[in-house]
Amino acid sequence: MSPESLTGALKEEAARLGFELCGACPAVTLRGIDHLRRWLAAGYAGRMDYLAKRAEAYEHPQHVLPGVRSLLVLGKVYRTADPAVPRAGQGRVSRYAWGRDYHEVIRQRLRQLARFHRRLTPDAQVRGVVDTAPLLEKEFARQAGLGWLGKNTLLLNRQHGSWFFLAALLTTAPLAYDAPMEAEHCGTCRACLEACPTGALVEPGVLDARRCISYLTIEARDWVPEPLRPALGHWVFGCDVCQEVCPWNRRSSRTQEEAFRPQAGTNPLDLAELLCLDERGFRQRFRHSPLWRPGRRGVLHAAAIALGNRPVPEALPALVAGLNDPEPLVRGACAWALARYGTLAATKVLQARRAIETDPGVQAEIQRAIDHRG
Helix, strand or coil, X not given: CCHHHHHHHHHHHHHHCCCCEEEEEECCCCCHHHHHHHHHHCCCCCCCHHHHHCHHHXXXXXXXXXXXXXXXXXXXXXXXXXXXXXXXXXXXXXXXXXXXXXXXXXXXXXXXXXXXXXXXCCCCCEEEECXXXXXXXXXXXXXXXXXXXXXXXXXXXXXXXXXXEEEEEEECCCCCCCCCCCCCCCCCCCHHHXXXXXXXXXXXXXXXXXXXXXXXXXXXXXXXXXXXXXXHCCEEECCCHXXXXXXXXXXXXXXXXXXXXXXXCCCCEEHHHHHCCCHHHXXXXXXXXXXXXXXXXHHHHHHHHHHHHCCCHHHHHXXXXXXXXXXXXXXHHHHHHHHHHCCXXXXXXXXXXXXXXXXXXXXXXXXXXXXXXX
């Protein structure tokens, strides 16, 4: 097949499979690699050490698929319902995590698209990826004409805003390439930079992940630094603030994809109920959800912080029980939250736990909590 015929057939099949965005570009080294190097050197990746370890692999897609010549970059919209306003005792989850794990959904479609490609060009090598391979997806999406990089570091599209996942089909076959998106359409707008609760957007297009709520609740796997805890507000998993204030998202399209519709109890979350989940209960509820990534300890850690930020008396028993959780990360967060309730009863519970606590980190959290109450 000619590159034009193959590209046209692939784009038609991608649309049939539910990808709202699709563009083709050559497999080359992009200017974004220099930005990545500077970003890593500044320490903005935090504890995401895997990025630095794979830095060289990001230089060219050949490290993902040897002999690659082209990329078909794809976008899958995930905007469904609007977020419910959480009441006291409830927390928020980023929209992309309301439904099934998008990796499972998109990989299934990518496998179908790859099989279709192989039927058309049996000699071609093909590989589908969705945000786990060392690939500068947003840069290649711009190169494929799908959008521009916004000041919040996300890819923006005129029709779909930023509420979409990116994926790519890498191939050794030549394709007919789309024109890159050279223009940027953010203008003088600074809404995302000014709205970020933790000041993680240090300048347009530069994110300090160490301060980002999404990083702190998903990637960090450690204590949220105490000065940043109040800024987490009611966020338990991820954060959508910089997207919600973006003008390009006001009238962005919605998807009818059932897999991305909110599962029961995700929009919003009941925080006390979360703290009562054991490992088995957490697995049953979140095994095929993005919330599986930080695991029970990470989600419950963030839930306790959210309860400390918006104290509600009904949640006190769950926080007290959380002081005996097997995970130190959860116990420490519950201690911090109990101190925010400011009651004598909470102080007595903390003092009792201090007497038997063996983890040094939790001991320190409990002492600070008692001192805060005092």
